[in-house]
Structures are given as structure tokens and as C-alpha cells.
Amino acid sequence: MLKIRSFFSGTLVLFSCLFASPHHLTAAESGEYIAIRKEGASKIALVLDRPDAKGRKESEWAGNIDAVIHEGLDFTNYFSVIAPPLNVKEIVDKETVRVNFSALNSVGAEVYAGGRVFEKSGKVTLDMEVFESAGGKSLLKKSYTGRKDELRSIGHAFCADLVELLTGKKSVFGxxxxxxxxxxxxxxxxxxxxxxxxxxxxxxxxxxxxxxxxxxxxxxxxxxxxxxxxxxxxxxxxxxxxxxxxxxxxxxxxxxxxxxxxxxxxxxxxxxxxxxxxxxxxxxxxxxxxxxxxxxxxxxxxxxxxxxxxxxxxxxxxxxxxxxxxxxxxxxxxxxxxxxxxxxxxxxxxxxxxxxxxxxxxxxxxxxxxxxxxxxxxxxxxxxxxxxxxxxxxxxxxxxxxxxxxxxxxxxxxxxxxxxxxxxxxxxxxxxxxxxx
Structure with a gap:
């Protein structure tokens, strides 16, 4: 279950080119990373869903951040990005969205990433959650916040966390x-x-x-x-x-x-x-x-x-x-x-x-x-x-x-x-x- 309003409260404020410490990752806090990709292995099959947004302004931010994330992950050559199935999300009520893991497995996805973009206290906030498709386990749940001219840094902060989470290595972001x-x-x-x-x-x-x-x-x-x-x-x-x-x-x-x-x-x-x-x-x-x-x-x-x-x-x-x-x-x-x-x-x-x-x-x-x-x-x-x-x-x-x-x-x-x-x-x-x- 992807609880739209239940992301953890620790919010990262991005200043210019400063990025999140990898130790703020949910998995890293327990001393773990998800070694989905090993050296010499094929690319990670990832369904990357465009972040949800309400309102024209927020939707524009979401589109820009989504493009940054796609370009950044493509640059690393770690991922094979798969288009989200039409039924990848099911709306349960106003506060809850259910991820359809059967749909993800049907397209061969190993990992799913999605979230939402909204404005808070004059800043742009990106909430992202990452799931392992096979078991539906939540691997990462995190908020990224920055100014309206820092959309690129916000997207790259998420990319950096995702790469380290799935490979155990520092990435090139930043x-x-x-x-x-x-x-x-x-x-x-x-x-x-x-x-x-x-x-x-x-x-x-x-x-x-x-x-x-x-x-x-x-x-x-x-x-x-x-x-x-x-x-x-x-x-x-x-x-x-x-x-x-x-x-x-x-x-x-x-x-x-x-x-x-x-x-x-x-x-x-x-x-x-x-x-x-x-x-x-x-x-x-x-x-x-x-x-x-x-x-x-x-x-x-x-x-x-x-x-x-x-x-x-x-x-x-x-x-x-x-x-x-x-x-x-x-x-x-x-x-x-x-x-x-x-x-x-x-x-x-x-x-x-x-x-x-x-x-x-x-x-x-x-x-x-x-x-x-x-x-x-x-x-x-x-x-x-x-x-x-x-x-x-x-x-x-x-x-x-x-x-x-x-x-x-x-x-x-x-x-x-x-x-x-x-x-x-x-x-x-x-x-x-x-x-x-």
C-alpha cells in the first residue's frame, strides 16, 4: 500500500548542489542495501512512474522532475526503464493508492518507483517510494525538498539514493x-x-x-x-x-x-x-x-x-x-x-x-x-x-x-x-x- 500522506517526516532541504547523505535511506538505516544488480549482471528492470500532482503548477514541476530522473538514470546505464502498465495503480480512497504488483510482474519489472509532487511552505517537495515488485516490499520512502529553481537537484537526489540502494555504490550524481x-x-x-x-x-x-x-x-x-x-x-x-x-x-x-x-x-x-x-x-x-x-x-x-x-x-x-x-x-x-x-x-x-x-x-x-x-x-x-x-x-x-x-x-x-x-x-x-x- 502506498500511503500518500504517510511518508516519513524527515525532510531533506536541498541547497544548490548539496545532496542527501546515503545514510538517510530507509534500508541504509538498518545497515542494508538491496543488491539487485551485481557486477556483470544485466540492467535492472525498473518501472518509473511519473509523480502524481494536483494543479497546473505542480503538474509542470512533476513533468520536469520526471524528465530529470529519466535522463539521470539513463546516464548511469544501470536501468532498463519500462513504461508503467495502465493498471499499475489502483485508487482506494482519497488518501490511499494501491500498487498493482501483478501488473508489474507481468511486464517483467524488478523495481517500481513512484510518488507525488506538491508545494509546501513555498518549496517544491517530491515524495518518492520504491518497491520490490516480486514481494511488494517497500525499499525506500523519502521526501526531497528544494526551491522552484532546484528541480534538477531534487530529481538527482532521488536518483543518487536509488542507485546506492540498489547497487551498494555511490553514484555520479552531484x-x-x-x-x-x-x-x-x-x-x-x-x-x-x-x-x-x-x-x-x-x-x-x-x-x-x-x-x-x-x-x-x-x-x-x-x-x-x-x-x-x-x-x-x-x-x-x-x-x-x-x-x-x-x-x-x-x-x-x-x-x-x-x-x-x-x-x-x-x-x-x-x-x-x-x-x-x-x-x-x-x-x-x-x-x-x-x-x-x-x-x-x-x-x-x-x-x-x-x-x-x-x-x-x-x-x-x-x-x-x-x-x-x-x-x-x-x-x-x-x-x-x-x-x-x-x-x-x-x-x-x-x-x-x-x-x-x-x-x-x-x-x-x-x-x-x-x-x-x-x-x-x-x-x-x-x-x-x-x-x-x-x-x-x-x-x-x-x-x-x-x-x-x-x-x-x-x-x-x-x-x-x-x-x-x-x-x-x-x-x-x-x-x-x-x-x-
């Missing part, structure tokens, strides 16, 4: 992608939502800015800036917009965060191009690499204990892994003569990287952190570069010129479902998929 674009005639850094919406320009150097990287806590943006006539590392506090830079001679390029308190970058002030750790205020903490040849493109394991990077110490660029505490270095890649742009997965078990192949193509590969199970993700699509993992480790964003100019694309971690991310003038490149902020 995450950001930073990247470089020359849409203004200069290479500047931009930010957008995980699905390409909400485009915002972050730098206005009217010069060249490259290699953006957000700190894990989303507080700092590190990037390379050529305003001074040479590449220099800049670190911007995104809350107060204050910017620091590394005041060392020579170059400072290609940042990669180690936690939220240190960023690794390549510096040349001591002669050779080596990787150093730098504090957010721009001061150097310590030197990490020490070898002949160029060392660039640092990326860290989730616990910060190991660093993958590119080095020419053996000739052409290859990817190496260094233990931060002991300093021990091991070569990771042996297949491919020119391997660059490593990106460590959030789960810590895989590293994606770029290979420049003999036929002129640039392709993206994934390898286990121990050097096993090499897998090619892109092929026959010209130049594919700069892979970056989604925060849940389920997708990879990258740049490609497969349709002419460089644009951003996303694909599953297995290389499937490759598609264009956003429609923006000019070229887009060097994407970095951030944690939630």
Missing part, C-alpha cells in the same frame, strides 16, 4: 567534470555537471591554461597557466577564489592530487624534470622522484600510498608506480611504445592510460595496478586521450577527435556505450572527473 576548452579563443578551464549540464567558466586568463585537477574534497583547483610566459602551477581555493602559485624557477606542470593537502607536480628548478609534492599555498613539501629523464603526470592510489606516473627514464615514455614511503619504483607498462596520461581508479585496482600506436591512432587502455589484465577500451576512432574515472569507478570521461574537433565523451569502465558528453563550441580536452563537491 559530481563535476573540469576540462579545457578554447571556445572563447583562449584555452580556459570550465566545469560542468557529470552529464554535461551547468557549464561554467572557471578561469579567464586570456592565455593558455591546461591540465585541471580538483582536490578530492573539491576545495582546490590545480592547473597549469602560461600567463607569465612559461608553464606555472596555480592552485585556486574555489570557495574564496584566492589563487597561489609555485614561485620556483623553471617549469611547473601537470598536477595530480594526493589527498586534499598535497598536489604533485613536475618542477625543473633543480635541473631535471622531477615530481614534487606541493602544499595548497604553493610551497614545496618534498621531492618524490629522482632519476634521469623526464617524470610527469602523477596520479595516486586512493589511499595515497602509491603514485603512478610517466617517465622517459628507459627511453620512450612508459608508466611506472612508486611507493611513496619506501621510494621503490616498478615499471607498470611494457606493451606499447609510448604510454602516457595515467589515471588511477577510485577502487584502487586499475589504471587507465593513453597509448600512441604505430598506426597513428591514440587509444585508451586499462591495466590492473599489478600489471595484469591489459584491456583496450577504444579503437578505430582516431585520437582518444586523457582518461579520467568517475567517482564511482563505473565510467570514464575522455577527449576524442573521432568526429573532427576534440570533444568530450564518456564510456563505461569496460569501454562500452561510448557517447558524446556535451555540446559546446570549440574544442574540449583534458577532462578531470571530480569527487562530489
Amino acid at each position: 559530481s563535476k567534470i573540469v576540462f579545457v576548452s578554447n571556445k572563447t579563443g583562449f584555452k580556459e578551464i570550465y566545469e560542468c555537471d557529470f552529464d554535461g549540464y551547468g557549464l561554467e567558466q572557471l578561469t579567464n586568463s586570456k592565455s593558455i591554461t591546461l591540465t585541471p585537477a580538483l582536490s578530492p574534497d573539491g576545495k582546490y583547483l590545480a592547473y597549469t597557466d602560461f600567463t607569465a610566459g612559461r608553464p606555472s602551477l596555480y592552485i585556486r581555493n574555489l570557495s574564496d577564489r584566492k589563487t597561489s602559485f609555485v614561485s620556483k624557477n623553471g617549469i611547473s606542470i601537470d598536477p595530480g592530487w594526493r589527498g586534499g593537502s598535497e598536489v604533485a607536480t613536475t618542477l625543473s628548478y633543480e635541473g631535471d624534470q622531477e615530481i614534487y609534492l606541493v602544499r595548497p599555498d604553493g610551497t614545496v613539501s618534498r621531492r618524490v622522484t629522482n632519476s634521469k629523464g623526464i617524470d610527469v603526470s602523477p596520479t595516486f592510489s586512493p589511499d595515497g600510498s602509491k603514485m603512478a606516473f610517466v617517465s622517459s627514464r628507459n627511453g620512450l615514455p612508459q608508466i611506472f608506480i612508486q611507493d611513496i614511503q619506501s621510494g621503490e619504483v616498478k615499471r607498470l607498462t611494457f606493451s606499447g611504445r609510448y604510454n602516457t596520461q595515467p589515471s588511477w581508479s577510485p577502487s584502487g585496482d586499475k589504471i587507465a592510460y593513453t597509448t600512441w600506436e604505430k598506426n597513428g591512432e591514440i587509444n585508451i587502455f586499462v591495466i590492473n595496478a599489478d600489471g595484469s589484465s591489459l584491456r583496450q577500451l577504444t579503437r578505430n576512432a582516431q585520437e582518444n586521450e586523457a582518461p579520467s574515472w568517475s567517482p564511482d569507478g563505473e565510467m570514464i570521461v575522455f577527449s576524442s577527435n573521432r568526429q573532427g574537433a576534440k570533444k568530450l565523451y564518456v564510456m563505461s569502465a569496460s569501454g562500452e556505450n561510448q557517447r558524446r558528453l556535451l555540446q559546446v563550441d570549440g574544442e574540449q580536452m583534458q577532462p578531470f572527473w571530480s569527487v562530489f563537491r
Whole structure:
């Protein structure tokens, strides 16, 4: 029974891009999640019913939120959304609606989600309830509230809860992608939502800015800036917009965060191009690499204990892994003569990287952190570069010129479902998929 007026009283107020904590889920409160989808399994068969609404204004909100939820769930590639059967709901009285589970089972649905939209205290409120179709068990019952201009955030908050409930994993909802674009005639850094919406320009150097990287806590943006006539590392506090830079001679390029308190970058002030750790205020903490040849493109394991990077110490660029505490270095890649742009997965078990192949193509590969199970993700699509993992480790964003100019694309971690991310003038490149902020 879906009691229209008996949703639990805890109401989440959404502010801008803040999302609900997953621990507010009904199932999560008891330490459970519904593992309907396991890795390698087929998509979850979901009947997603448009939220009920009374009145023209509320009906318009419901339609907008319904579209946001559909688009968001489609982006995750977790779900096969089935149209609701005509008899999916039976009105018992003014306060009660009965879900027809027999109708759901007849169309092969595993999960049903529905609810209503209404105005309360000048805010938009979305009440949603999720059922397991086979047994009719209520899996989630929750309210989401926000301003009238926050319909997208309201819909995505529900999507985030639904994905975590059914998969046991954090989702991409609320995450950001930073990247470089020359849409203004200069290479500047931009930010957008995980699905390409909400485009915002972050730098206005009217010069060249490259290699953006957000700190894990989303507080700092590190990037390379050529305003001074040479590449220099800049670190911007995104809350107060204050910017620091590394005041060392020579170059400072290609940042990669180690936690939220240190960023690794390549510096040349001591002669050779080596990787150093730098504090957010721009001061150097310590030197990490020490070898002949160029060392660039640092990326860290989730616990910060190991660093993958590119080095020419053996000739052409290859990817190496260094233990931060002991300093021990091991070569990771042996297949491919020119391997660059490593990106460590959030789960810590895989590293994606770029290979420049003999036929002129640039392709993206994934390898286990121990050097096993090499897998090619892109092929026959010209130049594919700069892979970056989604925060849940389920997708990879990258740049490609497969349709002419460089644009951003996303694909599953297995290389499937490759598609264009956003429609923006000019070229887009060097994407970095951030944690939630």
C-alpha cells in the first residue's frame, strides 16, 4: 500500500548542489542495501512512474522532475526503464493508492518507483517510494525538498539514493567534470555537471591554461597557466577564489592530487624534470622522484600510498608506480611504445592510460595496478586521450577527435556505450572527473 500522506517526516532541504547523505535511506538505516544488480549482471528492470500532482503548477514541476530522473538514470546505464502498465495503480480512497504488483510482474519489472509532487511552505517537495515488485516490499520512502529553481537537484537526489540502494555504490550524481576548452579563443578551464549540464567558466586568463585537477574534497583547483610566459602551477581555493602559485624557477606542470593537502607536480628548478609534492599555498613539501629523464603526470592510489606516473627514464615514455614511503619504483607498462596520461581508479585496482600506436591512432587502455589484465577500451576512432574515472569507478570521461574537433565523451569502465558528453563550441580536452563537491 502506498500511503500518500504517510511518508516519513524527515525532510531533506536541498541547497544548490548539496545532496542527501546515503545514510538517510530507509534500508541504509538498518545497515542494508538491496543488491539487485551485481557486477556483470544485466540492467535492472525498473518501472518509473511519473509523480502524481494536483494543479497546473505542480503538474509542470512533476513533468520536469520526471524528465530529470529519466535522463539521470539513463546516464548511469544501470536501468532498463519500462513504461508503467495502465493498471499499475489502483485508487482506494482519497488518501490511499494501491500498487498493482501483478501488473508489474507481468511486464517483467524488478523495481517500481513512484510518488507525488506538491508545494509546501513555498518549496517544491517530491515524495518518492520504491518497491520490490516480486514481494511488494517497500525499499525506500523519502521526501526531497528544494526551491522552484532546484528541480534538477531534487530529481538527482532521488536518483543518487536509488542507485546506492540498489547497487551498494555511490553514484555520479552531484559530481563535476573540469576540462579545457578554447571556445572563447583562449584555452580556459570550465566545469560542468557529470552529464554535461551547468557549464561554467572557471578561469579567464586570456592565455593558455591546461591540465585541471580538483582536490578530492573539491576545495582546490590545480592547473597549469602560461600567463607569465612559461608553464606555472596555480592552485585556486574555489570557495574564496584566492589563487597561489609555485614561485620556483623553471617549469611547473601537470598536477595530480594526493589527498586534499598535497598536489604533485613536475618542477625543473633543480635541473631535471622531477615530481614534487606541493602544499595548497604553493610551497614545496618534498621531492618524490629522482632519476634521469623526464617524470610527469602523477596520479595516486586512493589511499595515497602509491603514485603512478610517466617517465622517459628507459627511453620512450612508459608508466611506472612508486611507493611513496619506501621510494621503490616498478615499471607498470611494457606493451606499447609510448604510454602516457595515467589515471588511477577510485577502487584502487586499475589504471587507465593513453597509448600512441604505430598506426597513428591514440587509444585508451586499462591495466590492473599489478600489471595484469591489459584491456583496450577504444579503437578505430582516431585520437582518444586523457582518461579520467568517475567517482564511482563505473565510467570514464575522455577527449576524442573521432568526429573532427576534440570533444568530450564518456564510456563505461569496460569501454562500452561510448557517447558524446556535451555540446559546446570549440574544442574540449583534458577532462578531470571530480569527487562530489
